[in-house]
Amino acid sequence: MSSVPRRPPEAGAALAARAVVKRYPGVVALDGVTVELRDGEVLGVVGENGAGKSTLLDVLSGVVAPDAGAVELHGAEAAFGSHRAANARGVFRVFQEQALIPNLRVDESLLLGHERRLRRGPLLARRAIQRRAQTLLDELGVPVDARARVETLDLGHRQAVEIARALLLAELLGIERPVVLFDEATAALDRAQVAAFLGWVRALRGRASVVLVSHFLPEVLATADRIVVLKDGAVVTQAPAAELDEPRLHALMVGRERAADHHREDLQRPAGAQPLLRVRELSLPGGSVAGVSLDVHAGEIVGVGGLLGSGKSDLVRAIAGALPGATGTVQLGEGPPARPRLRRLLAAGLGFVPAERGTEGLVLDASLLANLQLPSLQDRFAPRGWWRRGRARAATRAWIERLAIAAPGPGTLAGALSGGGQQKLVLAKWLERSPRVLLLDSPTRGVDTGAREAIYTLLREQSQQGRAVLLASDDLTELIGLSHRVVVMARGRVAAVVEAPAEAKPSEQRIVTLMSAAPEQEVAA
């Protein structure tokens, strides 16, 4: 680390990354990033998936040591080693996934791991804890009873509890202004929750120094004092929020205006007339999917959009037959309409790319070969029970080459691939079967830009070859850019279907309006 260019820290830098480099197998996640968080400000960090936002937070919060460069806390070099050590120095991180334990009370959660700071003799000073917790929540304007169990709170209020926790611990530790890092903290919240949450974040200004990492640009623009744009592991811009707007941020993140070529709209051809996938009156117990009917034709890409809790992900899973208790029918090609059952549909020519790449899409601890052959052992690579190893290896090699997967050979462990490489492998595993219908749930989540474009091109090819593609995604530009039609889901139902021909793509604004048009009080509890 001696080669780090050192310069005197700017007065008032609470936390800073200096020329930080972090490499993972196959990717440079951070490539010499210098970012300063000034004391008491809210710093927004934006960038595409894979731009390095999460890695930057990992480094800033001390759980990941940089390969080069340094992290400085109030001007002194810091290496925390763990979240707890970081907490002790006044650095707190709030995740997208909840880190709270559902069956604990709010006040217990606020102090978890630091109870010894508030006790009476050997016992916890429960009353005192409760009072302090309640006072703090009231100050922040969070309408939560400190005695409530965490599991009874909605996601927005749980995130608020995380904020309160940072402040309370800092107070107890005698730290004047803690640093709070928000890692996509609003991703799981609905609109009303987001608005309240951002209010609480704004209330932190002056009490804490805040880093806000988010996908949602309007949120960041409305909340942050300054904004850092990351692209491909490097800082593209660091500027006051007042000097930026959404289109400008977009252009900086992508490196171009929302470009048609990114989604290969030039390859979009009119869809065929023959429906390959027919879904009728599909419902799930619990109502996350309620009476959905839709068709996907040969050569067509249909996008499914919707807010969190709209049921778009459940819809795709239910069509695949991967959720129990579904009613209604799914029909593949000329097959009979029937209640969806996964194995029957897979045998009839369905490919299903689930959302969770690491736990549902791939066995990370197994080789590329083992993963690629898994759905096809039944009929291709071991039809009579004997493994046709040579065939499976050859097929794996061919896909590695065709999709430019960065791996030395079929024996490489899937877990050693980058996110993009892994997603290519999941696609290859299904494309090997030449499916007539391809269902994909968030296929580019956590995938770097290069692999993204490869996946888009691949999906275009599939559609040109007359396959039907149904794709659920949170990424609006992708949804609009790729799809022939966009199905907007709200509260388990189809709220709207928007045509999206190559020459007349609907605006993101229009889709967003449709998504949030339906009341959504009951969702995302």
Added chain:
Amino acid sequence: MSAETVERPVPERLDDGRRRELARSLLAPAALVLLVVYFSLRSDTFLSWGNVTAFSGQAGPLLFVALGATFVVVMGSIDLSVGAVALFCGAVAAWLLSDGALGGFAVPAAILAGAGVGAISGAVVAYGGVPSFVATLGAMSILSGVALKILRGSPLPFTSPATSDLAIGQIVPHVQNAGLWALIAWALFVVVGLRTRFGLYVYAIGGGEPVARLSGVRVRAVKVAAFALSGATAACAGVLLVAQLGSGGPTVGSTLLLDSLAAIVVAGTSLSGGRGGVHRTLLGVLLISVLANGLNQIGADDYTQQIIKGAVIVGAVLLATARRRGEVTK
């Protein structure tokens, strides 16, 4: 993270992993050699033909048990009932042989019974959603009870020269048939584990059950089959043990659970599933059997052996997790 950096070949780490993998695979053979050298120095009889014959008779049943149990472990489950299945099937075999009603079919019937009770455990796990350690712990208690009822608590002798010959005859000089059959079965199971669809499915389920399910694998059927297999091989061990003794006794199989688990784990099969395999298990069985046999030869008592075997299991798992921690898991 431009396209250029992404498409770069995956760097050094893989080779590091391979080197570590190699070091791991050499650990067990090295320990085996050390043990053999140590015991042959400490005991004059350890390397005698007589002891080789005795060794083959001891290792054979253990290898059988470990074969089926390895499949269950690779699948990410565990079969705690193997010792009890051996006891139960040994008792069934002794009972049928002393009764004489089934004649030559007594042995296949006992093995089938083992497969049957294994399949039931498997069904409870796969269809009932009961964790395998609970299901097989229950099966262990039930089967031990049933076996002791069959035996009325005491050894049940039978006379069947053919059955005895099955276990203690020597088709290959100085090697008890029990050891020979086990070795043949091992070769067969290696092929099943590494070259058949069933074997590949077992690995896939152990590595990621949801992935296997969403890929269209009949996960539940595979689970039932793996537990049935484990029951069948435990039954083979039970039959061989009673054939060696000429009677079904209440202590048959009492050490098999611990020993087979130790053998599987020291050979490098991960208890969390997906890694290792039956090809490795032979080495583990040799290691544990040499340990037991050698300790006998130098006059260590049963209690000492229990202590050492327990320590070996925990030590092997500790070592395995320590190695995993060193690896880069992303």
